[in-house]
Amino acid sequence: MTQAIRITACEVIDLRFPTSEEAHGSDAMHTDPDYSAAYVTLATNRPDLVGHGLTFTLGRGTDLCVAAVRALADQVVGWTLEELVGDFSGTWRRVTNDSQMRWLGPEKGVVHLAAAALLNVVWDLWARAEGKPLWKLVCDLSPQQLVDCIDFRYLDNALTRAEALQIVQANEATKPAREAQMLESGFPAYTTSAGWLGYSDDRIRKLCRAALAEGWDHFKLKVGANLEDDRRRAAIIREEIGPDRRLMVDANQRWEVAEAIDWVRALAEYDLWWVEEPTSPDDVVGHAEIAKAIAPIGVATGEQCQNRVVFKQLLQMRAVSFCQIDSCRLGSVNEVLAVLLLAKKFGVPVCPHAGGVGLCEYVSHLIMIDYIRVGASLDNRVAEYVDHLHEHFVHPTVVRGGRYLAPDSPGYSAEIHPSTLDQYRYPDGPVWRAKTGG
Amino acid sequence: MTQAIRITACEVIDLRFPTSEEAHGSDAMHTDPDYSAAYVTLATNRPDLVGHGLTFTLGRGTDLCVAAVRALADQVVGWTLEELVGDFSGTWRRVTNDSQMRWLGPEKGVVHLAAAALLNVVWDLWARAEGKPLWKLVCDLSPQQLVDCIDFRYLDNALTRAEALQIVQANEATKPAREAQMLESGFPAYTTSAGWLGYSDDRIRKLCRAALAEGWDHFKLKVGANLEDDRRRAAIIREEIGPDRRLMVDANQRWEVAEAIDWVRALAEYDLWWVEEPTSPDDVVGHAEIAKAIAPIGVATGEQCQNRVVFKQLLQMRAVSFCQIDSCRLGSVNEVLAVLLLAKKFGVPVCPHAGGVGLCEYVSHLIMIDYIRVGASLDNRVAEYVDHLHEHFVHPTVVRGGRYLAPDSPGYSAEIHPSTLDQYRYPDGPVWRAKTGG
Numbered sequence: 001m002t003q004a005i006r007i008t009a010c011e012v013i014d015l016r017f018p019t020s021e022e023a024h025g026s027d028a029m030h031t032d033p034d035y036s037a038a039y040v041t042l043a044t045n046r047p048d049l050v051g052h053g054l055t056f057t058l059g060r061g062t063d064l065c066v067a068a069v070r071a072l073a074d075q076v077v078g079w080t081l082e083e084l085v086g087d088f089s090g091t092w093r094r095v096t097n098d099s100q101m102r103w104l105g106p107e108k109g110v111v112h113l114a115a116a117a118l119l120n121v122v123w124d125l126w127a128r129a130e131g132k133p134l135w136k137l138v139c140d141l142s143p144q145q146l147v148d149c150i151d152f153r154y155l156d157n158a159l160t161r162a163e164a165l166q167i168v169q170a171n172e173a174t175k176p177a178r179e180a181q182m183l184e185s186g187f188p189a190y191t192t193s194a195g196w197l198g199y200s201d202d203r204i205r206k207l208c209r210a211a212l213a214e215g216w217d218h219f220k221l222k223v224g225a226n227l228e229d230d231r232r233r234a235a236i237i238r239e240e241i242g243p244d245r246r247l248m249v250d251a252n253q254r255w256e257v258a259e260a261i262d263w264v265r266a267l268a269e270y271d272l273w274w275v276e277e278p279t280s281p282d283d284v285v286g287h288a289e290i291a292k293a294i295a296p297i298g299v300a301t302g303e304q305c306q307n308r309v310v311f312k313q314l315l316q317m318r319a320v321s322f323c324q325i326d327s328c329r330l331g332s333v334n335e336v337l338a339v340l341l342l343a344k345k346f347g348v349p350v351c352p353h354a355g356g357v358g359l360c361e362y363v364s365h366l367i368m369i370d371y372i373r374v375g376a377s378l379d380n381r382v383a384e385y386v387d388h389l390h391e392h393f394v395h396p397t398v399v400r401g402g403r404y405l406a407p408d409s410p411g412y413s414a415e416i417h418p419s420t421l422d423q424y425r426y427p428d429g430p431v432w433r434a435k436t437g438g
Numbered sequence: 439m440t441q442a443i444r445i446t447a448c449e450v451i452d453l454r455f456p457t458s459e460e461a462h463g464s465d466a467m468h469t470d471p472d473y474s475a476a477y478v479t480l481a482t483n484r485p486d487l488v489g490h491g492l493t494f495t496l497g498r499g500t501d502l503c504v505a506a507v508r509a510l511a512d513q514v515v516g517w518t519l520e521e522l523v524g525d526f527s528g529t530w531r532r533v534t535n536d537s538q539m540r541w542l543g544p545e546k547g548v549v550h551l552a553a554a555a556l557l558n559v560v561w562d563l564w565a566r567a568e569g570k571p572l573w574k575l576v577c578d579l580s581p582q583q584l585v586d587c588i589d590f591r592y593l594d595n596a597l598t599r600a601e602a603l604q605i606v607q608a609n610e611a612t613k614p615a616r617e618a619q620m621l622e623s624g625f626p627a628y629t630t631s632a633g634w635l636g637y638s639d640d641r642i643r644k645l646c647r648a649a650l651a652e653g654w655d656h657f658k659l660k661v662g663a664n665l666e667d668d669r670r671r672a673a674i675i676r677e678e679i680g681p682d683r684r685l686m687v688d689a690n691q692r693w694e695v696a697e698a699i700d701w702v703r704a705l706a707e708y709d710l711w712w713v714e715e716p717t718s719p720d721d722v723v724g725h726a727e728i729a730k731a732i733a734p735i736g737v738a739t740g741e742q743c744q745n746r747v748v749f750k751q752l753l754q755m756r757a758v759s760f761c762q763i764d765s766c767r768l769g770s771v772n773e774v775l776a777v778l779l780l781a782k783k784f785g786v787p788v789c790p791h792a793g794g795v796g797l798c799e800y801v802s803h804l805i806m807i808d809y810i811r812v813g814a815s816l817d818n819r820v821a822e823y824v825d826h827l828h829e830h831f832v833h834p835t836v837v838r839g840g841r842y843l844a845p846d847s848p849g850y851s852a853e854i855h856p857s858t859l860d861q862y863r864y865p866d867g868p869v870w871r872a873k874t875g876g
Contacts (some may be wrong), residue, residue, distance in 0.1 A: 029536045035502060059538040064548060071499060098470045100497035106691075107745065109547015154718040156694035157727060184520055253544075256594035281594040282543070282747040284722060285754050289595060306546065309720040364709050405566070 001375030010073035027252040028224035034059030051125030052415035055117035061389035108306040119332030124412035134412040135368035143168040170271040187405035190218030208240040224254030234270040281319035287319035303353035315346040327362035355386035361413040448511035464636035465690040466662035472497030489563030490853035491588030493555035506552030546744035559768030562850035572850040573806035581606040624841035625821040646678040662692030672708040688714035725757035741791035755785040765800035793824035799851040
């Protein structure tokens with residue numbers, strides 16, 4: 001009998017990249033993001049088995065997520081991997097609903113981001129222990145095992161456990177074909193690299209051409225600061241990409257409800273596929289109002305959708321045409337699975353949010369899981385891709401010809417090179433010391 | 439010309455009371471709360487003028503709120519009071535929507551609780567500088583000045599600035615009469631002291647009798663763990679209080695939607711006035727479903743309602759019959775004013791959540807503001823009161839004959855005795871050192 005794998009220690013690093021210096025990732029609400037992460041490692045009693053993972057942040061406040069992960073670490077350190085994943089929905093409930101900490105949420109904000117980071121590492125560990133990429137681990141679970149990873153609390157009026165099981169079971173027969181297809185040709189992606197708000201017209205045009213040359217056929221533009229600028233930039237992109245490729249716009253929560261409707265109508269001549277985050281991420285009713293008014297242009301949201309309960313309502317209210325899960329805001333794969341199943345039940349395609357630090361790496365697994373086990377369709381599915389910061393990952397996402405390829409290394413792909421951790425550690429890494437003259 | 443008041447320093451203390459030892463405050467989801475606070479003081483260039491305030495927490499994680507207040511402190515330290523309150527909606531936006539920190543919310547969880555703490559102190563300072571209790575300061579603002587304290591972002595499809603102004607203006611003529619009435623006889627309160635989940639039947643009965651003797655006529659029972667226990671305890675309270683006094687139940691988010699409906703129906707024979715927090719605080723659609731099914735019993739929620747955007751939807755969807763604002767979860771008086779105005783627009787009474795640490799002190803001001811300037815009615819209004827921990831406050835809430843009296847000391851009433859701060863400081867105060875053997 002082999003010795004049980006036991007978590008022995010949790011280390012958390014405040015990791016920040018000074019991306020604000022070049023306006024990468026800038027949008028109407030986040031004008032100067034320093035792409036960052038609370039980066040977590042879990043050591044085990046096996047020296048060769050260490051889990052890695054993170055939650056994505058924008059700079060200031062990363063220290064709060066780091067502190068919150070440390071506060072939650074007792075929920076996994078000292079436990080065996082078998083105890084943690086053998087009752088994974090129970091573990092999830094324990095990590096996300098500590099009887100004192102839940103007052104600080106519940107299931108939202110700093111503490112939920114921290115729970116995501118910690119649980120992302122548990123999933124990484126499980127996949128490494130099994131010697132499989134995370135997506136393959138999940139794809140090899142029985143329908144029962146898969147559903148057992150989910151905490152169904154508060155979902156009962158939209159999706160029961162029995163319905164979830166039925167969805168997964170209905171896909172079993174055709175699963176091998178979809179898995180083979182993903183290994184063969186990957187999952188469609190789109191690029192946001194061209195359309196950041198801080199970029200000049202000339203830069204947008206050049207990036208568009210470069211992206212076309214690379215085979216991209218979905219393009220996204222950040223909008224919402226100034227209508228005339230948005231019209232000019234949308235015209236540039238539409239001119240560059242021609243009439244057949246898809247153009248999406250992203251307002252990053254800039255608008256009131258009526259304003260969103262007016263603004264989108266003023267951009268409609270550029271043939272928009274979706275408008276993303278038109279207003280407050282908390283405003284289900286507002287999104288429903290917008291969706292009704294701007295159809296057939298779709299509403300997309302989710303990167304700041306705090307948990308499965310808000311996604312449930314967005315779907316119940318027909319407020320979204322595209323469900324943009326975030327791998328680090330939802331409480332790890334457990335809660336992502338719940339939302340994939342909800343979206344399937346309501347017939348809404350999942351188009352994950354990515355970019356940032358590690359989000360593309362995580363998403364490359366989640367889209368495989370969705371296609372192979374839940375959504376089982378590529379219709380109107382496209383996952384975000386941004387070509388920044390991948391060089392820091394030990395197993396970076398591979399995107400070719402506008403498609404995410406299936407990851408092939410064991411784990412959940414968020415391991416970062418030790419040299420990067422040393423360089424960009426905040427505030428004491430050399431990159432930051434040089435900036436502050438420290 | 440007098441010298442401008444300038445904020446010179448911010449100090450934050452992690453303050454915890456070991457209330458879990460006696461099951462005070464226990465409920466279906468929070469089984470062992472240690473009532474706590476991130477306690478904030480702002481020093482000024484006037485030695486005699488120091489602001490005090492807090493956000494309420496349940497123990498573990500208070501340190502996260504403390505760290506978050508420190509991270510936000512630069513938004514007020516170094517500024518003059520005039521700069522801060524002269525454009526108070528601008529200050530609010532700056533504190534709650536830092537371009538990097540907002541990723542951690544936005545406007546929810548740890549960071550929003552911290553913003554509330556910090557802004558509560560700015561309000562305290564303003565009132566002290568004017569030599570008035572906070573409620574009186576707000577009552578003496580012109581309608582325009584009052585509305586200028588509010589950030590109306592994301593409210594446009596429910597309440598415009600013009601509508602808000604109209605509500606306040608319409609109350610102007612009758613304002614002096616209501617102010618006189620509040621000074622004369624106070625605002626109706628109800629007590630939760632009798633019905634905590636961890637209490638025995640016998641203790642509940644005794645506490646009921648004591649509360650009746652003190653003049654209370656609204657009683658609240660914590661429910662949701664076990665239906666038979668709930669029926670027995672509801673019967674005890676109804677027996678003690680007779681048929682004419684009001685009985686409310688509070689499930690603290692324990693149920694699924696269908697379960698809530700069934701459970702409330704099973705308790706209906708005890709003549710319930712409201713059911714509080716039947717399910718997830720994030721589930722507007724679920725609350726609407728429950729409200730429709732259990733009418734005429736009302737749904738009450740709000741103590742964990744994260745911000746004005748969620749309150750807006752609860753009102754738009756007719757999901758609540760009672761609006762339970764929380765003075766430390768909403769972003770201070772600024773956001774409370776927005777919700778009072780929303781509730782008025784939708785004709786829903788505001789019945790604030792209180793108890794905890796300092797919540798009753800804060801609420802004693804907010805109910806005066808609501809009655810005198812916004813809601814302008816006492817119909818179905820009753821503010822929570824719990825008789826715990828008031829001895830630690832320099833100007834504790836005064837409740838007599840079941841009514842909150844108008845506070846008369848300058849400020850916002852959350853100043854805590856220095857000896858308490860010394861004793862209960864976590865983890866280094868003597869109370870906690872004695873427990874940990876440190």
